Amino acid sequence: MLNMDVKEIFDTSFCEVTKKLVKLELKKVCDEEGKEEDKADLLNKGYREAIETHGYINSIVICQFSDDLFRYIINAMNNGVTPSKEEVPLYLNEYINIACGHAVSRMNNLAGQASRLSIPSFYQEEEPLEDKWGVHSGRWLSYHTEIGRLHIFIKYSLQSENEEVG
C-alpha cells in the first residue's frame, strides 16, 4: 500500500481551501476530543453537507457546521450577502466539492489511479445521517475557528485494501 495518510490529506485540503475561499483559518482540535456518542450525534442534526467518492478511494465525507460558521461561509462565498434560500445548498455544495476535490486529486496523483466525486447533498433538518449512510464508525477531523466549529467525518476504504478504515 502506498504511504498515504488519507486523513492528513483531507485535513490539509480543508485548511487550504477554507483559507482560500472564505479567508478563514481552521485550527485543529485534538482528534479524539469528545465522546464517540456525542460525535456520532453530530451526524444527525444541524447544517451538514455530505459527499461520496468512488474509485480508488471509496469514501463518505460529512461536514457538520456550527450555525455561525454555516452563515459565515455562505455569506463569504456570496460577497458578504446572504444567498437566497434556494441557493444556500449550492454554496455549501461548492465548498465541500472543492475541498474534497482538492484532497482526492492529490490521492489520485499519488496512487496513479482514479477516484470520482458524487454530487454533494445538503441537510439542515434533524435528518439522521448515521443510518442513511451506514456510518457507525469513522474518523473525525474537528476544527475551531474565530467564527464557529466545523466537524468532518470521514469513512473510507482504498481499493487495494478491500476493507473499510474507520
Next chain:
Amino acid sequence: MEKTTLMVVDDSPFASKQIKDLVEENGYEVIGYAKNGEEGIRMYEELHPDIVIMDIIMPGIDGLETAEILLKKDPSATILMLSSLCDSGTLEEVKAIGLKYLIPKPWEDDVLLATLEMLRNRREEGK
C-alpha cells in the same frame, strides 16, 4: 474592438459570479449561464459564445460529456474545463475529448485570465 463572449456552464452560483466579476473587468462579456449540461447545450446553440467555461462535476450529464456533445455539434467550439478534480487522470480525460486545458478550482485569477487570453488569441488566429 468587440468583446470576446463567454458562456459559463456550472451548477455553482459561487463559481459563476466569481467568473463574471473577474472576466468582465478584463474585457470579456458573459452572455449566458447554464446550470447543467443539458441547459448548456441548448444555450450554446442559441448564443454561440466565443468561449465556453465548463465545470466537470454537475448534476445530470457531466461537463466532460457535455463538452464532447458540443464538440460533435460544433468542432470549432472553444471550451475551457474547470474542476475541483485536477489530477493527471482527469486531465487525460479532458485531452481524450480533444481539449487541452483544465483549470483547478479554486482557481488563481491570473491563471484563468492567461488561459482565456491564450484561447482568445488562438481563435483570432484561426479566423
